[in-house]
Amino acid sequence: PQQPNWWKTGTAFQIWPASYKDSNSDGIGDIPGIVGTLDYLKDLGVDIIWLSPMYDSPQKDYGYDISNYQDVWPSFGTLKDMDDLIEQCHKRGMRIILDLVVNHTSDQHAWFQESKQDKTNPKAEWYMWKDPKIINGERHPPNNWKSIFGGSAWEWVEERQQYYLHLFVKEQPDLNWELEVVRQAIYKEAIEFWLDKGVDGFRVDTCNLYSKDTNFPDAAISLQEEPYQPAFKHFENGPRMHEFLQEQRNVCLNKYGDILIVGECPGSSEETILSYLEANEFSCVFDFNTVDLGTNRTLGGKKHHGYKHQLPDFKESLARTQRLIQQHNVWGTVFLENHDQARSVSRFATDNPEYREAAAKMLALCITSLTGTLFLYQGQEIGTYNHSADWSIEDLRDIDSINAFNDVKDKYNDDPIWNKKAMRGLATVGRDNARLPVQWSAEANAGFTDANTKPWIRCHDDYKNVNIAEQLQRADSPLKFYQRMLKFRHEYRDLMILGDFELHDLYEQKAFTFVKKPKGTAEEGASKQELLVVCSFSDEEEPVDMPSRLKSRESELLVSTLGEESAGKYLRPWEGRIYLIK
Ligand code: TEU
Numbered sequence: 151p152q153q154p155n156w157w158k159t160g161t162a163f164q165i166w167p168a169s170y171k172d173s174n175s176d177g178i179g180d181i182p183g184i185v186g187t188l189d190y191l192k193d194l195g196v197d198i199i200w201l202s203p204m205y206d207s208p209q210k211d212y213g214y215d216i217s218n219y220q221d222v223w224p225s226f227g228t229l230k231d232m233d234d235l236i237e238q239c240h241k242r243g244m245r246i247i248l249d250l251v252v253n254h255t256s257d258q259h260a261w262f263q264e265s266k267q268d269k270t271n272p273k274a275e276w277y278m279w280k281d282p283k284i285i286n287g288e289r290h291p292p293n294n295w296k297s298i299f300g301g302s303a304w305e306w307v308e309e310r311q312q313y314y315l316h317l318f319v320k321e322q323p324d325l326n327w328e329l330e331v332v333r334q335a336i337y338k339e340a341i342e343f344w345l346d347k348g349v350d351g352f353r354v355d356t357c358n359l360y361s362k363d364t365n366f367p368d369a370a371i372s373l374q375e376e377p378y379q380p381a382f383k384h385f386e387n388g389p390r391m392h393e394f395l396q397e398q399r400n401v402c403l404n405k406y407g408d409i410l411i412v413g414e415c416p417g418s419s420e421e422t423i424l425s426y427l428e429a430n431e432f433s434c435v436f437d438f439n440t441v442d443l444g445t446n447r448t449l450g451g452k453k454h455h456g457y458k459h460q461l462p463d464f465k466e467s468l469a470r471t472q473r474l475i476q477q478h479n480v481w482g483t484v485f486l487e488n489h490d491q492a493r494s495v496s497r498f499a500t501d502n503p504e505y506r507e508a509a510a511k512m513l514a515l516c517i518t519s520l521t522g523t524l525f526l527y528q529g530q531e532i533g534t535y536n537h538s539a540d541w542s543i544e545d546l547r548d549i550d551s552i553n554a555f556n557d558v559k560d561k562y563n564d565d566p567i568w569n570k571k572a573m574r575g576l577a578t579v580g581r582d583n584a585r586l587p588v589q590w591s592a593e594a595n596a597g598f599t600d601a602n603t604k605p606w607i608r609c610h611d612d613y614k615n616v617n618i619a620e621q622l623q624r625a626d627s628p629l630k631f632y633q634r635m636l637k638f639r640h641e642y643r644d645l646m647i648l649g650d651f652e653l654h655d656l657y658e659q660k661a662f663t664f665v666k667k668p669k670g671t672a673e674e675g676a677s678k679q680e681l682l683v684v685c686s687f688s689d690e691e692e693p694v695d696m697p698s699r700l701k702s703r704e705s706e707l708l709v710s711t712l713g714e715e716s717a718g719k720y721l722r723p724w725e726g727r728i729y730l731i732k
């Protein structure tokens with residue numbers, strides 16, 4: 151039988167370089183730091199590394215503002231370090247994909263520096279320039295679009311007497327994908343350069359924003375009393391998206407064989423996601439419906455408003471991807487964290503110290519049992535959790551979080567209670583939760599950098615308790631459990647990675663139960679065995695439930711997050727189990 155593609159069965163692990171491992175004591179993580187941990191990742195069971203942007207950048211959006219696609223930010227290392235990293239991954243049988251950020255560049259990129267000079271230079275149209283709107287003799291942005299990171303999406307440039315579009319911060323001007331010459335430059339400089347160096351694919355940043363509504367209409371008013379309005383409708387999944395993505399795939403990516411191209415598709419409906427996949431524009435995409443729970447994204451992402459989802463919302467969001475894969479014969483991803491998301495233990499389970507570790511292992515069991523390419527994020531393997539709401543805004547570095555805080559601060563005249571509310575919101579969903587230094591050990595600075603160096607961002611308060619060194623030598627730690635489950639996932643590949651998913655009892659509030667079944671029928675040679683996965687989301691004991699058709703079948707307990715030997719009739723608080731149904 152045909153082997154599934156490497157990028158379907160492999161477990162991916164995302165590295166956000168600034169906070170991963172500092173090798174030269176300047177307080178910033180770097181490429182040599184990563185190389186030094188490849189054996190650790192290999193032992194964990196990682197097959198694919200996704201490296202967040204390491205390109206040259208003024209770091210206004212921590213690497214997602216790229217000033218040169220063909221160079222490395224000096225604090226991270228050199229091109230030679232990257233060659234070494236690629237080689238060292240491959241030597242260990244691991245693959246590596248990079249972040250492809252080509253919806254926008256940094257305002258310091260040579261292309262933009264030239265483009266902004268005047269209206270006639272050779273790159274004058276490489277970005278999205280528009281004349282001002284004049285109302286009562288006053289200059290205004292061309293429309294009311296709100297940037298995803300707050301404020302107007304337009305910035306005025308004196309030299310040109312025009313505004314340019316930036317969907318993110320003003321130092322991230324949007325490229326003009328409408329122009330063929332721009333697209334060709336992107337393919338050559340950002341894509342082919344790195345594939346020629348041997349990387350195995352890309353995670354494609356904001357891949358659904360390249361095509362905008364070029365009439366640039368005003369967005370409908372959904373936020374009263376605010377000058378700028380969420381305009382996702384006008385710039386997300388625009389009219390020429392398919393054309394651009396197919397060109398990107400055909401003109402350049404297809405030349406490189408069986409690579410992994412995973413698209414980041416925030417805010418996209420099931421239909422839109424399916425349309426990208428059915429046209430083979432990506433190997434798979436990140437569906438954001440799970441990580442968007444409680445973020446009010448479509449209302450402009452007001453961080454302090456985060457509401458708490460219910461367990462059925464969580465189940466349904468994961469089920470959506472599972473259904474898409476099996477009903478439409480496309481591929482998908484499984485993930486609960488990335489560098490833009492708060493920690494999954496805190497958001498989707500519990501960070502109550504009594505149950506936090508149990509919950510981390512339960513989430514591990516849950517996601518490693520789901521169909522799709524599994525993506526883990528640094529720190530997730532030790533079940534690290536969100537920072538405290540008592541932190542101050544000075545502790546944070548993320549521009550999105552700082553802008554969100556300042557919005558509240560300005561609107562409510564620096565009222566301490568409102569400021570506190572904003573910090574509580576950020577401690578729930580803010581991006582820096584994912585960007586604190588990796589907790590390598592109980593030593594000073596969590597072993598991320600040496601004791602006398604100040605890390606570029608504050609360390610998690612609890613690194614003495616929650617760290618890799620401690621968990622590596624403790625048999626019942628989340629880290630050891632991840633190791634076990636990642637092996638197990640390969641052992642039961644046909645059910646766990648490739649199988650069909652059946653949700654049991656959507657509306658049950660305390661447990662998430664599902665079945666993984668083999669693809670195909672017994673006549674087609676599929677085994678009859680199935681897996682029953684039961685996860686407790688409760689501080690109390692809960693019954694084990696299952697679809698009635700399975701009740702008469704013989705079953706064997708294969709895994710319990712809290713130990714198979716001690717597993718009784720009922721699920722213990724936050725326990726996860728897998729039964730083999732024979
Ligand atoms: O994120 C795209 C995206 O839409 C984000 O706005 C996301 O919804 C937000 O971070 C949640 O707070 C990508 C990158 O992952 C992110 O790090 C970058 O800042 C952004 O693109 C711009 O490149």
Ligand code: CA
Pocket residue numbers: 172173174175176177178179180225
């Ligand atoms: Ca360093």
